[in-house]
Amino acid sequence: MSKPSGPTTPRKAKGPTARPKREVLTISRALSDPRRFEILQHIAAKSCAACSDLRGAFPITAATLSHHLKELESCGLIETSRRGKFVDTTFCRPAWEAYLKELKKI
Amino acid sequence: MSKPSGPTTPRKAKGPTARPKREVLTISRALSDPRRFEILQHIAAKSCAACSDLRGAFPITAATLSHHLKELESCGLIETSRRGKFVDTTFCRPAWEAYLKELKKI
DNA sequence: TCATCGTTTAGACTGTTGTCAAACCATCGT
DNA sequence: ACGATGGTTTGACAACAGTCTAAACGATGA
Numbered sequence: 001m002s003k004p005s006g007p008t009t010p011r012k013a014k015g016p017t018a019r020p021k022r023e024v025l026t027i028s029r030a031l032s033d034p035r036r037f038e039i040l041q042h043i044a045a046k047s048c049a050a051c052s053d054l055r056g057a058f059p060i061t062a063a064t065l066s067h068h069l070k071e072l073e074s075c076g077l078i079e080t081s082r083r084g085k086f087v088d089t090t091f092c093r094p095a096w097e098a099y100l101k102e103l104k105k106i
Numbered sequence: 107m108s109k110p111s112g113p114t115t116p117r118k119a120k121g122p123t124a125r126p127k128r129e130v131l132t133i134s135r136a137l138s139d140p141r142r143f144e145i146l147q148h149i150a151a152k153s154c155a156a157c158s159d160l161r162g163a164f165p166i167t168a169a170t171l172s173h174h175l176k177e178l179e180s181c182g183l184i185e186t187s188r189r190g191k192f193v194d195t196t197f198c199r200p201a202w203e204a205y206l207k208e209l210k211k212i
Numbered sequence: 213t214c215a216t217c218g219t220t221t222a223g224a225c226t227g228t229t230g231t232c233a234a235a236c237c238a239t240c241g242t
Numbered sequence: 243a244c245g246a247t248g249g250t251t252t253g254a255c256a257a258c259a260g261t262c263t264a265a266a267c268g269a270t271g272a
Contacts, residue, residue, distance in 0.1 A: 025140050032138030033260075034131050044212045051218065064261055066219055085217055085270045100209060106150045106202070139230075157249065170231055172250055191239045191248055213272100220267070229258075236251070242244090 026075040027099045035060070036068045043078055044091040051087045132181040133205050141166065142174045149184055150197040157193045 031037055035058065042057055043049045054065055069089060072078045076095040081088050137143055141164065148163055149155045160171055175195060178184045182201040187194050 025143065028134065028137040028143065031134040035260080037131065037134065041212055055218095060260095061262065062218065063220080063263085067260080070219090082218095082269080087218060096212070100206060103206060103209075106147055141230080161248095166230095167232060168249060169233080169251080173230080176250090188239085188249095193249065215270100215272085217270080218268085221265090223263090225260105225262085227258100227260085229256100231255085231257100233254095234252085236249100238247100238249080240245105240247085242246105 021102060023076065024099060024102050027077060027095075030071050030075045030077060033068075036071060039065075039068055040072055040077060040091075043072075043089050044093075044096075047093075048088055048090045050083075051089065054089070127208060129182065130205060130208050133183060133201075136177050136181045136183060139174075142177060145171070145174055146178055146183060146197075149178075149195050150199075150202075153199075154194055154196045156189075157195065160195070 031040070039054060039058065042054060046053075051062075051065065051069070054069075055062060058065070060068075069078065069080065072089075073080060077092055077099075078089050079092055081090065137146070145160060145164065148160060152159075157168075157171065157175070160175075161168060164171070166174075175184065175186065178195075179186055183198055183205075184195050185198055187196070
């Protein structure tokens with residue numbers, strides 16, 4: 001015989017079987033980190049939180065917080081806006097609802 | 107003065123602000139991988155899929171598939187059962203519903 | 213101008229994760 | 243009992259992600 005073909009052989013991909021939307025993936029990714037999840041929860045709970053508030057609520061540096069907020073923002077779950085010297089983060093409930101709706105299809 | 111305290115200083119953690127449930131975290135984690143998400147979708151679509159079916163649907167080795175299935179199983183999203191030489195994977199819709207319900211609270 | 217609040221970048225460290233190959237276990241036919 | 247087939251476990255590895263420090267930068271208000 002030619003080759004025992006090994007114990008396990010990867011097969012070629014067939015047609016994509018209803019691949020999930022990109023947004024769903026990015027949001028799921030954003031949610032996968034516990035800290036980020038908590039941060040999102042915190043923002044959602046007050047529907048609007050200042051960065052300084054968040055910094056008081058979690059033991060992370062400003063750099064890390066900024067990083068997480070950017071992640072959450074880039075997937076559309078939050079928005080940021082300046083209020084004077086401060087930055088407010090607001091929860092985008094529509095995006096959240098859309099995400100849930102998409103998950104519900106599964 | 108003593109020290110300018112650096113540019114950014116971590117603060118002490120305050121009381122946990124409504125920390126998310128463990129299950130929600132593990133499921134969110136499981137969903138964060140695109141491949142795993144697809145696999146779950148595939149299983150959910152037929153509500154029951156054989157491993158061999160899944161192996162035909164995705165270009166991954168049996169080992170990797172097994173790994174992913176274990177992840178999905180350990181967070182309660184699927185169950186596995188032997189049927190003769192084969193292993194069937196079934197979607198646990200209740201767990202899924204519970205997850206969605208939990209997310210909806212946010 | 214200076215202080216404050218936040219962002220960005222860069223570098224480094226650490227833990228986790230997706231993946232594979234190979235060895236292993238389980239089941240069925242013959 | 244043996245071999246073939248379907249899945250699992252193990253060990254290893256490369257890639258990534260979260261976090262920090264440190265420093266520079268930007269924006270705002272006093």
